[in-house]
Amino acid sequence: MRPFFRNKGRKGEALGLGSASEPAIELVGIDKKFGAVHANKNINLTVAKGTIHGIIGENGAGKSTLMSILYGFYQADQGEIRISGRPVAIRDSQAAIAAGIGMVHQHFMLVEDFTVLENVMLGAEGGQLLAKGTSHARKELKRLESDYGMEVDPDAVVEELPVGTQQRVEILKALYRGAEILILDEPTGVLTPPEADHLFKVLRVLRDQGKTIILITHKLREIMAITDTVSVMRRGEMVATRTTSETTVEELAELMVGRRVLLRVEKGDAAPGNVLLSVRNLTVKDSRGVVMVDNVSFDVRAGEIVGIAGVAGNGQSELLEAIAGIRKPTSGEIWIDGKPAAGIDPRGLRELGLAHIPEDRHHMGLVLKFEEYENAILGYHRDPRYGRGYLLDLDAIREEAEEKIAKYDIRPPNPRLRTANFSGGNQQKIVVAREIERDPKLLLVGQPTRGVDIGAIEFIHKRIIDMRDAGKAVLLVSVELDEVRSLSDRILVMFAGKIVGEKSGDASEQMLGLMMAGIAA
Amino acid sequence: MDYFDILISILGSAIRLSIPLLFTALAGLFSERAGIFDIGLEGKMLASAFAAACVAHLTADPWLGLSAGIAVSILVSLVHGFASITNRGNQIVSGVALNFVAAGLTVVLGQAWFGQGGRTPQVPAQGRFSPIILPGADEIRSVPFIGPLYANVISGNNILTYIAFLMVPLSWWVLYRTRFGLRLRAVGENPGAVDTAGVSVAWLRYRALIVTGFLAGFAGTYLAIAQSAAFISNMSAGKGYIALAALIFAKWKPVPVMFACLLFGFLDAFANFMQGKSVPLIGEVPVQIFQALPYILTCVLLAGFIGTARPPRAGGVPYTKER
Numbered sequence: 001m002r003p004f005f006r007n008k009g010r011k012g013e014a015l016g017l018g019s020a021s022e023p024a025i026e027l028v029g030i031d032k033k034f035g036a037v038h039a040n041k042n043i044n045l046t047v048a049k050g051t052i053h054g055i056i057g058e059n060g061a062g063k064s065t066l067m068s069i070l071y072g073f074y075q076a077d078q079g080e081i082r083i084s085g086r087p088v089a090i091r092d093s094q095a096a097i098a099a100g101i102g103m104v105h106q107h108f109m110l111v112e113d114f115t116v117l118e119n120v121m122l123g124a125e126g127g128q129l130l131a132k133g134t135s136h137a138r139k140e141l142k143r144l145e146s147d148y149g150m151e152v153d154p155d156a157v158v159e160e161l162p163v164g165t166q167q168r169v170e171i172l173k174a175l176y177r178g179a180e181i182l183i184l185d186e187p188t189g190v191l192t193p194p195e196a197d198h199l200f201k202v203l204r205v206l207r208d209q210g211k212t213i214i215l216i217t218h219k220l221r222e223i224m225a226i227t228d229t230v231s232v233m234r235r236g237e238m239v240a241t242r243t244t245s246e247t248t249v250e251e252l253a254e255l256m257v258g259r260r261v262l263l264r265v266e267k268g269d270a271a272p273g274n275v276l277l278s279v280r281n282l283t284v285k286d287s288r289g290v291v292m293v294d295n296v297s298f299d300v301r302a303g304e305i306v307g308i309a310g311v312a313g314n315g316q317s318e319l320l321e322a323i324a325g326i327r328k329p330t331s332g333e334i335w336i337d338g339k340p341a342a343g344i345d346p347r348g349l350r351e352l353g354l355a356h357i358p359e360d361r362h363h364m365g366l367v368l369k370f371e372e373y374e375n376a377i378l379g380y381h382r383d384p385r386y387g388r389g390y391l392l393d394l395d396a397i398r399e400e401a402e403e404k405i406a407k408y409d410i411r412p413p414n415p416r417l418r419t420a421n422f423s424g425g426n427q428q429k430i431v432v433a434r435e436i437e438r439d440p441k442l443l444l445v446g447q448p449t450r451g452v453d454i455g456a457i458e459f460i461h462k463r464i465i466d467m468r469d470a471g472k473a474v475l476l477v478s479v480e481l482d483e484v485r486s487l488s489d490r491i492l493v494m495f496a497g498k499i500v501g502e503k504s505g506d507a508s509e510q511m512l513g514l515m516m517a518g519i520a521a
Numbered sequence: 522m523d524y525f526d527i528l529i530s531i532l533g534s535a536i537r538l539s540i541p542l543l544f545t546a547l548a549g550l551f552s553e554r555a556g557i558f559d560i561g562l563e564g565k566m567l568a569s570a571f572a573a574a575c576v577a578h579l580t581a582d583p584w585l586g587l588s589a590g591i592a593v594s595i596l597v598s599l600v601h602g603f604a605s606i607t608n609r610g611n612q613i614v615s616g617v618a619l620n621f622v623a624a625g626l627t628v629v630l631g632q633a634w635f636g637q638g639g640r641t642p643q644v645p646a647q648g649r650f651s652p653i654i655l656p657g658a659d660e661i662r663s664v665p666f667i668g669p670l671y672a673n674v675i676s677g678n679n680i681l682t683y684i685a686f687l688m689v690p691l692s693w694w695v696l697y698r699t700r701f702g703l704r705l706r707a708v709g710e711n712p713g714a715v716d717t718a719g720v721s722v723a724w725l726r727y728r729a730l731i732v733t734g735f736l737a738g739f740a741g742t743y744l745a746i747a748q749s750a751a752f753i754s755n756m757s758a759g760k761g762y763i764a765l766a767a768l769i770f771a772k773w774k775p776v777p778v779m780f781a782c783l784l785f786g787f788l789d790a791f792a793n794f795m796q797g798k799s800v801p802l803i804g805e806v807p808v809q810i811f812q813a814l815p816y817i818l819t820c821v822l823l824a825g826f827i828g829t830a831r832p833p834r835a836g837g838v839p840y841t842k843e844r
Binding site: 119128 | 698699700701702703704706707710711713714715716717718719720721834842
């Protein structure tokens with residue numbers, strides 16, 4: 001029978017030798033190309049044992065590629081990986097696990113209809129038959145629970161667990177396999193603020209017990225809060241490594257983007273005018289018949305930004321889709337600029353003065369296979385400016401697309417490029433340009449900067465504020481609490497389909513976090 | 522003939538008709554739970570029926586016939602694997618293509634080798650799987666109810682029938698009590714989880730397809746040298762698709778699969794029985810109505826009476842590591 005842990009003796013060793021100077025991981029001259037894309041250029045990195053090391057960088061900076069190489073998903077074209085001073089060849093994930101590396105992926109690698117126990121055991125069953133391994137795993141989970149304070153019911157089915165607990169299962173999976181080095185890829189993206197706090201507590205306990213942790217994130221605040229050292233990646237290169245206590249958010253942001261960035265959103269006071277959007281007793285059910293939006297009422301006035309805060313899945317998406325005419329409300333009323341709007345299709349709503357930047361640009365905002373100029377008129381293609389009858393005036397469309405590309409600094413500036421070939425931030429700018437340039441009265445914005453780099457975030461935020469200052473009503477839905485707080489004049493918090501409270505734009509993060517978790521109102 | 526005798530005779534016939542379905546549906550269970558849709562069950566059945574009939578004819582040994590049937594079926598399965606796992610092709614297209622290849626190739630080879638219009642020559646009696654009389658069958662035949670049931674339904678079937686029913690708990694045990702089963706179910710739901718756990722997705726799926734080929738080989742063999750005594754062109758007659766329907770109907774679980782196959786077998790037997798008989802009040806009903814029943818039932822049941830039949834989440838999607 002194969003041993004349960006391939007490196008059983010190592011834990012004691014790590015505890016005994018856990019001095020901060022000894023390297024757990026050394027990457028020497030790692031280089032990786034995907035065709036013409038040079039994802040990692042001669043990367044050197046050393047992480048000391050028993051520390052938390054952060055890696056930050058914009059999308060496409062090469063962080064994920066680097067970690068995938070470390071976890072055996074890809075092979076580096078050149079370079080060497082050393083674990084605890086010994087060179088190791090990591091040809092596949094099996095080898096990475098054997099070397100004591102565990103990874104918590106951004107999209108959890110869990111089998112959703114398996115129990116926690118089955119997920120933890122998968123790949124480390126300890127023999128051909130499950131019976132023996134099951135009782136062993138059950139005991140191990142108990143031990144890990146008491147050692148690290150990570151409670152979880154081993155017999156719970158994973159898909160029924162909250163996201164934070166699912167993530168805990170991922171960490172337990174790695175620890176069960178005897179991981180000494182834990183890589184976490186954007187771990188807080190799906191968590192509520194209290195869940196994220198709990199995660200950080202767990203990570204600190206793990207570090208104090210001698211584990212080495214690598215945290216990949218684009219959130220500078222997290223880097224400052226939890227890491228000991230931090231490395232910055234930009235365009236496939238490792239541009240700097242700092243001791244966290246000796247650096248600042250501003251310096252890290254500048255290193256990431258390569259220029260000075262305005263982190264705070266500058267905006268003046270709002271001057272609210274007439275009510276442009278009025279929602280009364282709105283209830284929306286999803287396709288399974290579950291009530292997602294539960295008797296919600298609120299107003300949005302001209303010249304103000306109303307933000308909806310909440311943990312993903314608490315009804316914000318359904319609310320936004322119902323107002324945008326994509327989802328049929330079960331009951332309730334929607335008024336846009338004094339006209340009834342419930343049940344009208346998106347085309348009719350556009351004529352009422354609504355524009356919608358959908359939450360998911362890939363599924364709703366864009367057709368990725370289209371060329372840029374085609375996406376630039378999507379949904380507005382019936383406008384007489386773009387053609388007559390059944391024919392499109394391609395010259396006029398492309399000309400206008402070029403104007404928007406220039407105005408929104410969309411790169412590369414080529415309207416004939418397939419949309420899939422633009423980066424996330426530029427794709428989002430295509431959507432933002434299309435919706436804002438129609439000069440709507442009411443703008444619905446969903447997750448405006450999801451998967452968008454810092455530079456583009458700054459730009460998009462500025463455009464949204466401009467809309468407000470031009471006297472438009474803006475309804476913003478975002479799972480990024482920072483974003484909601486910095487843009488909104490008023491914040492509505494949604495929990496379990498209900499609006500549980502309204503706060504002004506400067507409400508504290510702790511307060512909103514508790515409301516989002518359904519604890520305070 | 523009283524009603525009880527009729528029932529016994531229909532039940533006996535239902536068992537015989539459901540066996541190829543049961544083998545095939547269990548075969549499909551393994552590949553679909555591993556995330557490989559297998560519309561090519563029909564082709565595997567046909568190819569293995571042909572191989573079993575040829576070998577049994579030549580050697581007069583049913584076990585060699587079975588071995589040949591299994592070997593050919595596994596081979597067809599591996600071709601499906603090569604197309605859909607290694608080369609990440611569309612699983613439906615590959616399956617349909619294999620069905621056509623099997624339907625055509627069996628007839629062409631049969632004609633070339635034996636010159637009987639695509640049939641294989643009659644398999645001698647000792648080359649077939651013949652009925653087994655279970656101990657005590659004759660003695661208790663006269664006991665009311667239990668006697669005829671035991672003697673005519675449970676006893677008197679060939680060895681493959683008993684193997685088929687043994688395969689049901691065995692499949693359950695493999696799926697839910699072994700490491701292979703755990704990984705197989707996982708790879709059909711989220712291959713990424715298996716890959717990151719350090720287990721090869723491709724090799725796991727290939728192994729699942731080998732099991733599929735193994736079980737489908739029994740089905741084809743049953744058709745050719747247990748139920749009949751030769752290969753006849755297109756003798757599977759859509760059973761592969763019915764088995765697939767039974768699999769969906771049973772929500773990809775072994776024990777429900779058995780009941781679904783028995784139900785479809787029963788409908789088939791009932792249709793045979795109703796041939797030429799008249800129904801009270803209605804008169805003689807065309808036999809086609811009864812023959813269509815399993816298909817109609819499948820449509821009706823799938824259309825909503827069994828709730829949502831959720832296939833394995835990763836089904837039909839070739840696995841690629843994300844970038």
